[in-house]
Amino acid sequence: MTDSQPSAGETPSDSTVPKVVVSRLSLYLRELQRLQAAGQETISSSQLGTLLGFSDAQVRKDLGFVGQFGYPGVGYRCDELVLAMRDILGTNQPWPVAMVGVGNLGLALLGYRGFGRQNFSIVAAFDADPAKVGQTIQGLTIQPLDELATTVQEKHVRLGMIVVPGPQAQEVSDQLVAAGVEGIVNFAPVTLTLPPHVQVVGVDLAIELEQLSFAVTNKLVKTLPQE
Template sequence: MSYRAKVPKPTVKRLSLYLRELEHRVEQKQPTISSRQLGDALGLTDAQVRKDLAYFGQFGHPGIGYDVTNLVDRLRKILGTDRTWNTALIGAGNLGRALMAYGGWQQRGFDIVAVFDQNPDLVGQWLENHRIRPMSDLAMLVKERDIRLAMIAVPADRAQEVADRLIAAGVRGILNFAPRRLDVHQAVSISSVDLALSLEQLAFQVSLGLLGSLDEDDD
């Protein structure tokens, strides 16, 4: 079944939140959960939970709720994390090293299989069991290691060039940490994380005395 175009982006973001909460319930050995329980845990209404899940088919049973393990499996399949995604990291500076130090990539279904940098002082060094490779090796390793996703952790003035090279090499999805908008000509899927922008928005909220989450989106 194809969900393309009809599923709102905020719904997709909430699916990841549902999955994390449900995985926590699996660890607690909770067999079932209601839409109200799931919504309460995330600050959402039970109606919102049911509406989000309804985009993807029938879930749960009236009076019983959702089978937690089954719902985890189905959400992983919907999100594409029921398989492993070979991923590259571009940029082995401070941010790149911090990303590599995160221990949860493989648990979430992402295997970082190559690290690249253009700095000759870094190329050849080891970073978390990966030898840092020069950018000249990018196209070859993307093909050899079936790399589908990449994270960009380079300065803003280099990010577009890196994105262009990733697209040319055949990468299908980019997570961009550089503080600039990248033009990918709809050739790949892209998501950007601008830490400074997030802090600016948070400062705005605090300066006005507003409470609540900035992560809440309209439907």
């Protein structure tokens, strides 16, 4: 019920940035971090675009949605832009995440180092299977689901990750919402019904392959960028 308080600091993050633009911002950030690590100081929109398969104009327009970062005649300073993108995408602050479902995939995600790089960390893991509860993995003790609400509170968890089989996903999702998470990554192959104030991103591995089988079958040369 509270109003929205963007307060993102200095960026004009008021207006709505199209979703597709946000997804490209993530790609820019990923590439910029690589360039930065490689010691590159500055980059132009056309260089960055070429690296990712976009036009220079698109890079500039996209960045224009969230601020003004460039130096005419020079381009963008990598480290400055990395900082700005992280601010905008939210990864300058830590994000404690709760995972539900510690099967094959859950285990793998617990061990995935890539999350930490962007300030996400899985701080609690839950499973409905009593045989799994109590086991310690990657330093985390698997908890029963009835501890979810308390733990979310205690550990200031804002995001949940659903890694249970499809048929259980909606119920888990309801529990995460009741516990107060603000966003959910859903690895289960079902569409979740959620209150509108809870954000969701779905990752269905079979669907990704399906997109590919369509593209291959139809020899789509159409679009370029990945992810």
